[in-house]
Amino acid sequence: MGRKDKSDIRKPEILDHLQRVMATEGIEGTTLAKVAKSMGVNSGLLIHYFKSKEEMIIAMVDRLVDIYGNLYLQKLAKYEAPEARLEFIMDTIFKVDPMLRENDSVFYACYVMSFRNNRIRSRFKHMFDRFRAQLSKEIESFINAGIVKVTDPVKTADIMITVIEGINFYRTMLVDDDKIEETAAYFENSIRDLLNNGETDTPNIKNTKESRT
DSSP, rough: OOOHHHHHHHHHHHHHHHHHHHHHHHHHHHHHHHHHHHHSSOOHHHHOOOOOOHHHHHHHHHHHHHHHHHHHHHHHHOSSHHHHHHHHHHHHHHHOHHHHHHHHHHHHHHHHHTTTTTHHHHHHHHHHHHHHHHHHHHHHHHHHHOOOOOOOOHHHHHHHHHHHHHHHHHHHSSHHHHHHEEEEEEEEHHHHHHHHOOOOOOOOOHHHHHHHO
């Protein structure tokens, strides 16, 4: 068995320390020197593995996207029956995984960077596109199994993701965990109603605007 490349060991270690520094200093306050100090090494070591702070942050984004993108998929693979897969999805996506919560501040700091960095934006877009495609596929299988009454899997996935991401973002602003859990439970029930009863007719936006004038 071949020797493991040093970069396979060093890069994750560097990213661990980068995450700690970013969590306390923010992106603007994070420097290669501070990450090196956290590791107890010379900053030249970091340059050996990452050419710049931006390259290091992009590697961090790749890791976060991988964690967020694969966490539920790996667990979902344990279930085969459509009913079990549906219950797992509903029981999971409205709950906060402790591992994800630890990464919240760094995740959203990187997300903000996506508005001005196309490389980071493309990675977040890939994550959401993948989640949307997988969720749409699952909902389509639930429709075929006759366990939900919605008819448009993509539209339903979009609604669910919009609600989930709204809750996740709002949660980072609240200190009262009980309050956000209550809110999350409310929206979980709303999504269950949507799945059980089907979509309602979407109002014609153009006509609605005209009626207000």
